Amino acid sequence: MKHYTLLLVAGLTTAGLVALMAPTRGHADGEPAAPYVTEIPQGYREWKWISSAHEAGNLNSLGALLGNDVAFNAFRDGKLPYPDGSILAALHYRNVPSDENNKIFGQVQSFVPGAPTNIQFMVKDSKKYAATGGWGFGHFADGKPGAAAFMKSCFPCHEKAQATDLVFTRYAP
């Protein structure tokens, strides 16, 4: 466990150094690449629950937003903007009927998380992620980060939630 932790920290540090040392690469459109989250934050599955959400339609998703202590406390206390160090984890799953529950209830009423689809993160660091509103966005499917081109779509959408510091989710009391 300790060995694994050290490896991961080393990995993060190396990534940080590489990011600092690497020249900013231009995109096809001439814009410099904004940094995004390329490593899954440790321990996120044990963070506190902020809210659940169901996205119908093509997404057909059921999941939860979890937050580390910094983020959770800010949500609970209604503190905006979110302080540096806040990390949000959105865990998404297929929205599927629960056959076993429905059998007991005698009707199709119960929908639960099915196969995991992706995990998305928002990491608040107003310096590192200044180009994207102070938030670093992350998207992981099967443990692999989203491609840079895909990651460019996060900020323009979240930017619309200005009143809540780019966060769509509200705290469920």
Added chain:
Amino acid sequence: MKHYTLLLVAGLTTAGLVALMAPTRGHADGEPAAPYVTEIPQGYREWKWISSAHEAGNLNSLGALLGNDVAFNAFRDGKLPYPDGSILAALHYRNVPSDENNKIFGQVQSFVPGAPTNIQFMVKDSKKYAATGGWGFGHFADGKPGAAAFMKSCFPCHEKAQATDLVFTRYAP
């Protein structure tokens, strides 16, 4: 805060003593009353997330199951039956569309927790709750516990989930 905590602990202790001292009262049908959970467990809102669920139909509910550390660890590790000390909290809310999210997405797709409806608890104590499978059931709306007659309906339904120690919810990985 300290004052409030002490009051609450005193309240719980008094309730415990009263429960120990009071003679078992017979019901109209002659059955002794099985004990149920009459005090909201402290700190439940900061427990860990086990899963989310949406109940359609008349319930029209969206919520989450949280667990204290004993319960969460057992869920995560697939340990059955749940050890004494496990406590589960099911937080239920109206399932409502999010107008602000849908405006941004350009379609009605996003459903989120609306007004809280009730919080339900399951407390594992194989001695205290021996009459109901080792679980004490609790139901609170507006902070008030469910009536004894209502509470009698919990165990007969949960008893159907024998294979998972009377718990319907599965861990979302």
